[in-house]
Amino acid sequence: MNATLDTYSTPSRSLWLRLHIDPWLLGGLLLLAGTGLLILYSAGGGNPVLVYKQAARLGIAFTVMLALAQVHPRTLYRWSPYLYAVGIVLLVAVLGVGDVGKGARRWLDLGFVRFQPSEFVKIFTPMLVARFLAQQPLPPGLKTLAWAGLWIALPVLLIAKQPDLGTALLVATAGGAVVFYAGVSWRLLAVLAGTVLAALPVVWMLLHDYQRDRVLMFLNPEQDPLGRGYHTIQAKIAIGSGGLQGKGWLGGTQSHLEFLPEPHTDFIFAVLAEEFGLVGCTALLGLYLFIVGRGMAMALEAQDTFSRLLCGGLALTFFVYVFVNVGMVIGLLPVVGVPLPLVSYGGTSMVTLMAGFGIMMSLHTHRKLVPS
Amino acid sequence: MAHFRLKDAVHENRLFRQRILTSAAVVLALTLALVARLVYLQIFGHEHYAMLARDNRVKIAPLPPTRGLIYDRHGRILAENVPVYSLEIVPEQVEDMEATLARLQRLLAVTPEEIARFRQQLRRHRRFDSIPLKLHLSDAEVARFAARRPFFHGVDIHARLVRHYPYGELTSHVVGYVGSIDERELKRLDPAEYRGTTHIGKIGIERAYEDLLHGQAGYAEIETNARGRALRVLREVDPRPGADLHLGLDIDLQRLAYEGLGEHNGAVVAIEPASGQVLALVSKPGFDPNAFVYGIRRQEYQALQRSPDRPLFDRTLRGRYPPGSTIKPFVGLAGLEYGVIDAHREIFCPGYYQLPGVSHRYRDWKKWGHGRIDLKDAIAQSCDVYFYDLAHNLGIDRLHDFLDRFGFGRRTGIDLVGEKAGLLPSRDWKRKVFHQPWYPGETLIAGIGQGFLQVTPLQLARAVAALANRGRLIRPHVAAYQVSGERSAPLFPDPGEGRIALDPRHLHTIVDAMIAVVHGPRGTARRIGKDLDFLIAGKTGTAQVFTVKQDEEYRASKLAKELHDHALFIAFAPADHPRIAVAVIAEHAGHGGSVAAPIARRLILHHLNQP
Numbered sequence: 001m002n003a004t005l006d007t008y009s010t011p012s013r014s015l016w017l018r019l020h021i022d023p024w025l026l027g028g029l030l031l032l033a034g035t036g037l038l039i040l041y042s043a044g045g046g047n048p049v050l051v052y053k054q055a056a057r058l059g060i061a062f063t064v065m066l067a068l069a070q071v072h073p074r075t076l077y078r079w080s081p082y083l084y085a086v087g088i089v090l091l092v093a094v095l096g097v098g099d100v101g102k103g104a105r106r107w108l109d110l111g112f113v114r115f116q117p118s119e120f121v122k123i124f125t126p127m128l129v130a131r132f133l134a135q136q137p138l139p140p141g142l143k144t145l146a147w148a149g150l151w152i153a154l155p156v157l158l159i160a161k162q163p164d165l166g167t168a169l170l171v172a173t174a175g176g177a178v179v180f181y182a183g184v185s186w187r188l189l190a191v192l193a194g195t196v197l198a199a200l201p202v203v204w205m206l207l208h209d210y211q212r213d214r215v216l217m218f219l220n221p222e223q224d225p226l227g228r229g230y231h232t233i234q235a236k237i238a239i240g241s242g243g244l245q246g247k248g249w250l251g252g253t254q255s256h257l258e259f260l261p262e263p264h265t266d267f268i269f270a271v272l273a274e275e276f277g278l279v280g281c282t283a284l285l286g287l288y289l290f291i292v293g294r295g296m297a298m299a300l301e302a303q304d305t306f307s308r309l310l311c312g313g314l315a316l317t318f319f320v321y322v323f324v325n326v327g328m329v330i331g332l333l334p335v336v337g338v339p340l341p342l343v344s345y346g347g348t349s350m351v352t353l354m355a356g357f358g359i360m361m362s363l364h365t366h367r368k369l370v371p372s
Numbered sequence: 373m374a375h376f377r378l379k380d381a382v383h384e385n386r387l388f389r390q391r392i393l394t395s396a397a398v399v400l401a402l403t404l405a406l407v408a409r410l411v412y413l414q415i416f417g418h419e420h421y422a423m424l425a426r427d428n429r430v431k432i433a434p435l436p437p438t439r440g441l442i443y444d445r446h447g448r449i450l451a452e453n454v455p456v457y458s459l460e461i462v463p464e465q466v467e468d469m470e471a472t473l474a475r476l477q478r479l480l481a482v483t484p485e486e487i488a489r490f491r492q493q494l495r496r497h498r499r500f501d502s503i504p505l506k507l508h509l510s511d512a513e514v515a516r517f518a519a520r521r522p523f524f525h526g527v528d529i530h531a532r533l534v535r536h537y538p539y540g541e542l543t544s545h546v547v548g549y550v551g552s553i554d555e556r557e558l559k560r561l562d563p564a565e566y567r568g569t570t571h572i573g574k575i576g577i578e579r580a581y582e583d584l585l586h587g588q589a590g591y592a593e594i595e596t597n598a599r600g601r602a603l604r605v606l607r608e609v610d611p612r613p614g615a616d617l618h619l620g621l622d623i624d625l626q627r628l629a630y631e632g633l634g635e636h637n638g639a640v641v642a643i644e645p646a647s648g649q650v651l652a653l654v655s656k657p658g659f660d661p662n663a664f665v666y667g668i669r670r671q672e673y674q675a676l677q678r679s680p681d682r683p684l685f686d687r688t689l690r691g692r693y694p695p696g697s698t699i700k701p702f703v704g705l706a707g708l709e710y711g712v713i714d715a716h717r718e719i720f721c722p723g724y725y726q727l728p729g730v731s732h733r734y735r736d737w738k739k740w741g742h743g744r745i746d747l748k749d750a751i752a753q754s755c756d757v758y759f760y761d762l763a764h765n766l767g768i769d770r771l772h773d774f775l776d777r778f779g780f781g782r783r784t785g786i787d788l789v790g791e792k793a794g795l796l797p798s799r800d801w802k803r804k805v806f807h808q809p810w811y812p813g814e815t816l817i818a819g820i821g822q823g824f825l826q827v828t829p830l831q832l833a834r835a836v837a838a839l840a841n842r843g844r845l846i847r848p849h850v851a852a853y854q855v856s857g858e859r860s861a862p863l864f865p866d867p868g869e870g871r872i873a874l875d876p877r878h879l880h881t882i883v884d885a886m887i888a889v890v891h892g893p894r895g896t897a898r899r900i901g902k903d904l905d906f907l908i909a910g911k912t913g914t915a916q917v918f919t920v921k922q923d924e925e926y927r928a929s930k931l932a933k934e935l936h937d938h939a940l941f942i943a944f945a946p947a948d949h950p951r952i953a954v955a956v957i958a959e960h961a962g963h964g965g966s967v968a969a970p971i972a973r974r975l976i977l978h979h980l981n982q983p
Contacts, residue, residue, distance in 0.1 A: 137380065138384045138387065139387060177395075180391060180395065181391050181392070181395070183384070183387040183388065236413060237421050237424045238421075238425070239410070239421070240413040240414060240417040240418055240420065240421025240424075240425075241418070241422040241424070241425035242418075243414050243415070243422065244414060244415060244418070273410070273414065277414060278411060281407075281414070282407055282410070285403055285406060285407060289399070289400070289403055293396065293399075296392050296396055299392055300392050305384060312391075312392055312395070316399070319399050323403075323406065326406050330406065330410060330413060331409070331413075332406070332409050
């Protein structure tokens with residue numbers, strides 16, 4: 001029955017549409033993943049095992065994306081409240097019985113698999129908020145906004161409690177992006193921004209010591225060059241010494257001499273910057289921009305409010321990932337544990353990201369949620 | 373208001389389009405901000421950072437300091453660093469690690485444990501570090517490997533300094549030993565100072581004076597290539613070796629005490645009363661500390677742990693024993709000080725003591741009793757009845773307060789780790805721990821050093837030293853002074869902890885009585901008093917390990933050895949100008965006079981005969 005609905009498009013794109021794939025997005029992501037593997041090979045000190053593992057993860061992530069693209073938006077729409085509820089329950093469970101790692105409770109261990117429920121929530125929260133707002137007349141009134149705020153705040157606070165500030169921030173962004181696209185008035189946004197600024201001292205008091213340290217270190221990394229400011233300083237040296245063209249692939253000395261900490265995870269951008277210089281950095285940022293832009297274009301073409309809000313929200317969240325990570329590595333933002341999408345070594349968040357793209361493809365290729 | 377409730381598709385569409393465009397603009401602006409920052413770093417900052425990056429290629433390699441040595445009071449070395457040959461492997465240079473290990477195993481009898489330890493180290497170190505596989509190569513092994521060295525790429529023989537304790541089990545507890553730094557210690561240590569250091573003091577002096585013995589790490593600035601391998605040394609800052617420690621300990625006394633205990637387990641503590649220096653600190657049995665330096669085998673360690681003789685247990689600091697009759701001089705002094713008795717008062721000892729209105733008989737060790745007896749004879753002959761009566765008249769409160777002044781029930785504050793406080797019971801203590809009132813009978817048995825009262829050998833020796841000092845309480849210490857380079861500095865210039873206010877006449881009475889223990893015709897330790905040209909003041913003790921029931925008699929021959937009484941002896945000499953104070957506890961050795969006292973005599977004789 002879907003086939004009849006889909007046949008409105010031009011014959012040349014019908015194959016992609018039938019597979020529910022957006023070729024532009026897929027192409028961009030594949031290019032990005034390939035570049036990521038290349039950088040990872042260098043960042044990991046030429047250790048092929050890292051690359052194999054990452055490639056395997058990418059395989060899984062792309063599969064998840066393509067699978068999710070087949071799910072009809074109607075199903076997503078219907079399921080979003082239940083998925084959200086499950087996510088919240090899991091987050092509560094994590095705080096109760098979760099595994100502790102690096103001083104935080106983030107994982108649930110089911111015996112055969114260990115996972116971070118906060119990753120699911122990155123998708124479930126914008127889904128629920130998009131559905132909720134799509135049901136309301138837009139732009140949203142105060143009452144609607146209050147509810148949306150509550151749906152967002154609930155998972156954010158639970159994740160912040162783990163504590164995992166980076167993820168909490170991303171979930172808040174995902175929810176906030178959806179609300180933004182719903183057309184909340186600029187005046188309200190200004191009030192909101194004012195409130196956030198006013199609340200900063202309170203947040204400061206609620207922060208853990210190590211989190212405060214990070215902010216202070218960000219403001220003045222040279223204060224403790226061998227201790228907590230080390231990351232930032234070494235990253236800056238790696239990036240700056242890369243210059244315009246870089247030292248060439250595998251030619252970065254900073255990362256290979258183990259001066260740069262975490263070169264293959266959160267700080268992998270510094271390796272790129274050192275080896276490929278400004279040219280490489282700009283190219284990668286351009287690639288990211290292309291993907292984000294394609295996502296926004298898909299949102300523009302979406303034909304119902306739910307699809308639009310969700311698609312736009314996911315695209316904008318993806319950009320925030322990139323911005324926060326790169327900003328952190330190049331010393332524009334405090335150090336928050338956010339990976340560079342599809343490039344940093346590591347699995348969990350990559351699958352979530354690709355799931356997001358899968359949903360975007362689904363929203364785009366299925367087009368008509370409600371026959372008009 | 374109603375029209376706001378309706379969805380206005382056209383308006384929504386326009387609104388959304390506008391929002392998407394706005395966000396796209398923001399995304400673009402933010403990306404440009406990132407690019408601007410990159411331009412700032414990579415174009416304008418390039419030269420600066422490129423220079424910093426070059427500097428980064430200079431690696432700082434730690435140079436661990438050599439550990440300070442430990443000497444006894446006559447300059448004999450108790451802990452030294454000896455060079456040993458070790459077989460080491462640089463993983464980066466080995467083509468096939470498994471094959472190499474297998475060949476080495478055949479050539480040099482490398483044990484599976486050594487292989488396992490090597491693999492562990494392999495994970496911790498970098499590929500270009502040299503990692504020891506087998507330590508303590510014999511000359512034959514060195515020769516055997518040397519002949520085949522060309523066939524082993526990346527394997528070589530190195531000389532390393534390894535801690536060695538020449539007196540082995542004699543000094544196991546007091547000097548202690550070093551061992552590999554473990555995870556817990558790693559967290560505590562200053563990483564800068566311990567870079568390159570593999571070992572750390574685990575117990576005894578080695579642990580207590582870790583900071584002094586360790587020294588200060590130096591470093592070498594090494595230029596490295598892009599793979600991090602050393603090319604040449606640019607600059608070196610020498611490490612500062614750890615300070616040498618000179619102990620008050622006399623290894624001869626240590627040996628005399630250890631061997632004097634013979635078949636018995638036990639503890640011996642000898643203190644120089646004036647300075648508080650510990651002359652001997654023996655816990656028997658000991659163990660070979662050298663086995664711990666390079667990782668004791670699990671089986672060996674378990675054997676030590678499971679041994680009923682508890683060789684790992686430091687009896688001098690942590691062993692808690694009832695003091696038995698060795699407490700009597702202190703109780704007697706309490707009686708004099710509080711005016712409960714005078715030196716001439718006599719009581720009648722029928723061989724047992726009864727509290728008024730109670731049928732229970734507290735027995736004397738001498739079945740037929742001592743008859744009429746005064747304080748001096750009661751100490752010399754160790755009459756229990758006299759002290760039952762005295763303790764009863766003193767009461768537990770005064771008894772507790774007085775013994776507390778001699779440091780019983782408190783840590784002595786010796787310069788070693790892990791000391792126990794012993795137990796000096798009081799009314800409050802019993803209420804807190806047992807939720808029970810104090811019973812008068814408990815005062816009686818406390819008066820003869822039984823019941824709840826528990827002392828460590830070190831506490832006992834310190835209390836004896838306080839008697840020898842005529843009331844000056846000292847803080848005992850094993851280490852005397854440190855030497856680093858040309859400079860030597862005393863570690864405890866003032867060992868004093870204050871004076872216990874005592875009437876000199878009362879002290880004289882007690883010391884007199886203690887002299888009678890050794891030199892009196894009926895003294896319980898008269899056998900050690902012969903052929904001396906000076907006087908020893910002492911007191912024997914026999915501490916019951918279990919309580920003999922009212923209608924039973926103690927017969928050593930019938931009892932398993934674990935139930936035999938502990939033999940104790942305390943003494944100082946010469947009685948008028950004491951230079952040594954001793955406490956001896958021989959576990960399950962029966963009567964204090966026959967086993968413990970001769971050990972004390974030997975220590976005293978040896979110490980006093982030295983110039």
